[in-house]
Amino acid sequence: MNFDYNEEQQLLADSLRRYLQAQYSFEQRKKVLDGSPEVWAKFAEMGLLALPLSPDYGGFGGGAVDLMGVMEAFGEALVVEPYLATVMASRLVARAGSAAQKSALLPQVAEGRLKMAFAHAEAGARYDLAKVKCSAKKSGDQWLIEGEKKAVQGAPVADKLVVSARTPQGIALFLTDAVKATPRHGLDGFLEADVVFSGVKAEALSGGLPEVEEAVDFATALICAEAVGAMKFSCDTTLEYLKTRKQFGVPIGTFQALQHRIVDLYIACEQAKSMSCLACSRMDFSENARDRARAISAAKIRIADAARQVSQEAVQLHGGMGMSEELKVSHAFRRLTVLARQFGDADHHLARFASL
Amino acid sequence: MDLNYSAEELAFRDEVRGWLAANLPRELKEKVERYEHLSREDLLRWHRILADKGWVAPAWPKEWGGTGWNVVQRYLFEEELGYAGGPPLIPFGLSMCAPVLLQFGTDAQKKKFLPRIFRGEDFWCQGYSEPGSGSDLASLKTKAARQGDHYVVNGQKIWTTLAHYADWIFCLVRTDSGEKRQEGISFLLIDMKTPGITVRPLILMDGAHEVNEVFFDDVKVPAENRVHDEGKGWTVAKYLLGYERMNTGRIGASKRELEKVKEFSRNVSDLRFRDRLARLEVELMALEITNLRFLDRMRRTGQPPGADVSMLKIKGTEIQQGLTELALDAMDPTASDEFSVALRKRYLSMRKTTIYAGSNEIQRNIISKMTLGL
Numbered sequence: 001m002n003f004d005y006n007e008e009q010q011l012l013a014d015s016l017r018r019y020l021q022a023q024y025s026f027e028q029r030k031k032v033l034d035g036s037p038e039v040w041a042k043f044a045e046m047g048l049l050a051l052p053l054s055p056d057y058g059g060f061g062g063g064a065v066d067l068m069g070v071m072e073a074f075g076e077a078l079v080v081e082p083y084l085a086t087v088m089a090s091r092l093v094a095r096a097g098s099a100a101q102k103s104a105l106l107p108q109v110a111e112g113r114l115k116m117a118f119a120h121a122e123a124g125a126r127y128d129l130a131k132v133k134c135s136a137k138k139s140g141d142q143w144l145i146e147g148e149k150k151a152v153q154g155a156p157v158a159d160k161l162v163v164s165a166r167t168p169q170g171i172a173l174f175l176t177d178a179v180k181a182t183p184r185h186g187l188d189g190f191l192e193a194d195v196v197f198s199g200v201k202a203e204a205l206s207g208g209l210p211e212v213e214e215a216v217d218f219a220t221a222l223i224c225a226e227a228v229g230a231m232k233f234s235c236d237t238t239l240e241y242l243k244t245r246k247q248f249g250v251p252i253g254t255f256q257a258l259q260h261r262i263v264d265l266y267i268a269c270e271q272a273k274s275m276s277c278l279a280c281s282r283m284d285f286s287e288n289a290r291d292r293a294r295a296i297s298a299a300k301i302r303i304a305d306a307a308r309q310v311s312q313e314a315v316q317l318h319g320g321m322g323m324s325e326e327l328k329v330s331h332a333f334r335r336l337t338v339l340a341r342q343f344g345d346a347d348h349h350l351a352r353f354a355s356l
Numbered sequence: 357m358d359l360n361y362s363a364e365e366l367a368f369r370d371e372v373r374g375w376l377a378a379n380l381p382r383e384l385k386e387k388v389e390r391y392e393h394l395s396r397e398d399l400l401r402w403h404r405i406l407a408d409k410g411w412v413a414p415a416w417p418k419e420w421g422g423t424g425w426n427v428v429q430r431y432l433f434e435e436e437l438g439y440a441g442g443p444p445l446i447p448f449g450l451s452m453c454a455p456v457l458l459q460f461g462t463d464a465q466k467k468k469f470l471p472r473i474f475r476g477e478d479f480w481c482q483g484y485s486e487p488g489s490g491s492d493l494a495s496l497k498t499k500a501a502r503q504g505d506h507y508v509v510n511g512q513k514i515w516t517t518l519a520h521y522a523d524w525i526f527c528l529v530r531t532d533s534g535e536k537r538q539e540g541i542s543f544l545l546i547d548m549k550t551p552g553i554t555v556r557p558l559i560l561m562d563g564a565h566e567v568n569e570v571f572f573d574d575v576k577v578p579a580e581n582r583v584h585d586e587g588k589g590w591t592v593a594k595y596l597l598g599y600e601r602m603n604t605g606r607i608g609a610s611k612r613e614l615e616k617v618k619e620f621s622r623n624v625s626d627l628r629f630r631d632r633l634a635r636l637e638v639e640l641m642a643l644e645i646t647n648l649r650f651l652d653r654m655r656r657t658g659q660p661p662g663a664d665v666s667m668l669k670i671k672g673t674e675i676q677q678g679l680t681e682l683a684l685d686a687m688d689p690t691a692s693d694e695f696s697v698a699l700r701k702r703y704l705s706m707r708k709t710t711i712y713a714g715s716n717e718i719q720r721n722i723i724s725k726m727t728l729g730l
Contacts, residue, residue, distance in 0.1 A: 266723065
């Protein structure tokens with residue numbers, strides 16, 4: 001047992017942090033909310049896009065633990081690039097695609113020339129991964145997709161989509177070109193779109209629901225790490241505020257009522273970090289799907305609870321300034337609010353954890 | 357990073373688990389399982405079995421009987437010990453007085469006391485709190501006046517756990533009433549059979565006799581029983597606090613309690629209850645990993661844990677209390693069998709955990725000041 005990042009993991013996280021501090025400050029971030037080709041190219045250059053892909057297709061074969069430091073750094077800087085969307089969709093291609101499909105797409109993803117998104121969630125499905133109404137019908141030697149996918153993260157900038165759809169045999173996965181959809185910013189500034197498929201041509205991948213569940217578990221482990229980064233930022237900036245903001249002639253951090261609350265935030269952060277380690281480690285090393293799912297759900301419960309507590313308290317302890325759009329802490333609030341719910345809120349994962 | 361234990365670590369755990377299961381006397385295990393009263397003899401019996409095996413004080417230096425295990429092995433042992441469900445090892449001698457002697461004691465003190473602590477020949481208790489000195493420990497008033505080659509001690513200690521079983525008590529006493537109150541404190545080892553000591557039971561709300569008041573009336577203590585210099589008692593106490601808090605998570609014991617609550621509540625189908633139980637289980641998982649991360653940091657840096665280790669005490673005790681509350685909620689409210697009655701009393705009793713050993717509010721003060729710099 002060990003908790004160390006290996007040298008490569010540490011170096012990558014350090015250099016990514018340095019880059020983000022220099023080129024992705026809170027002010028710079030405001031200018032690239034619609035996505036930045038320069039930032040994406042830099043991610044490719046640093047190897048972030050190749051990291052989770054197999055060496056057979058130009059990748060480095062990294063697992064969740066290898067991505068932890070990256071996701072934490074993204075969380076600290078509130079990076080809005082569609083990294084996770086691309087990682088998820090390309091993971092599905094890697095696990096459910098033919099050799100030809102993989103060769104056609106994955107090397108391009110690794111080089112930063114192809115963005116992808118995973119179109120799965122539908123209206124009314126909430127967090128139930130099996131609730132898919134979109135359908136796929138065979139027409140000659142190709143498939144046609146019908147239906148609507150909601151709030152697909154990264155869809156407005158994706159070159160290729162992986163889409164789940166129902167066939168007579170059950171839920172299956174398909175690959176389509178980009179579909180035109182109206183972009184919008186989610187609560188946290190991420191680009192997303194509702195995507196309508198009306199007879200969109202698709203090629204089949206081989207997987208179905210188990211592959212979706214695996215990819216969502218993988219992504220859940222990653223956003224746990226991202227949330228840890230966003231919480232760490234929120235705690236640190238709040239602590240700084242308590243030390244500098246003066247009222248009644250003294251720093252407000254001298255008040256015990258506030259001291260105990262920020263201590264609780266640090267404890268919540270540490271507990272969340274522990275569960276993020278567990279989730280990523282089990283994702284990479286679990287021998288069966290149940291162990292993996294149990295650890296992921298347990299982590300998401302703790303992280304959702306912690307994200308709520310940390311984000312709400314960080315705003316409260318900042319007073320009026322915490323409400324202001326001018327401060328990064330309010331943007332961390334928005335991101336943490338989304339992360340707490342993404343791929344299932346605490347209630348959803350409690351039900352799943354208790355059933356396993 | 358790999359949170360799975362290595363094959364060697366698992367083999368070690370299995371060895372410990374197997375030995376504990378084979379050597380914990382059944383009647384002791386059952387008593388603990390039913391939350392029955394444990395006598396001095398019950399406590400010492402398990403202590404001595406572990407001492408005979410050489411496992412009673414793993415953290416001590418090898419020359420005094422320690423096992424030489426690394427931090428992960430020590431943790432695995434602690435956890436298995438808690439999980440095995442034997443009587444608790446009383447910490448006052450093994451993991452409080454002994455570390456102090458090892459750090460600050462004279463050779464003569466070490467030779468006199470450590471072997472007896474190891475073998476369970478002396479039962480120790482801790483004389484810190486006083487009626488006017490709880491969280492503000494440095495305000496203590498019990499006075500030790502130097503007269504020739506001994507001190508004369510007068511005053512009162514309170515909340516003294518198991519003083520009625522104890523052969524010895526280690527005490528913080530005031531040897532100087534000057535301006536700087538921390539500098540007037542000394543650390544004394546006092547034989548409980550010394551004339552002038554009176555132990556009076558304090559019965560807690562669960563009806564149990566566990567803590568006491570201890571009165572000192574012109575008690576003569578040889579000066580050679582002072583640990584470290586006169587006026588350095590506060591240094592000793594602070595050292596001990598850091599040492600003490602590392603083991604307050606009680607994860608093995610809480611895992612066992614969680615299993616019991618799960619078993620006990622199998623018929624409770626209320627989803628709200630199931631959710632609370634699941635959330636507590638997740639809290640315990642998180643605490644276990646956090647504890648392992650502290651150990652990992654100690655292993656890597658070779659340094660003792662920082663002040664933030666207080667979070668283990670805070671979360672560990674909250675979890676222990678949460679488990680007793682869930683048990684209370686899971687039981688048939690009309691039940692009057694012995695086990696149900698014991699569980700209700702346990703709910704009452706466990707309220708102490710967030711108060712003792714530095715209340716959880718004091719632990720938050722410590723993190724706030726020492727870790728966050730507020």
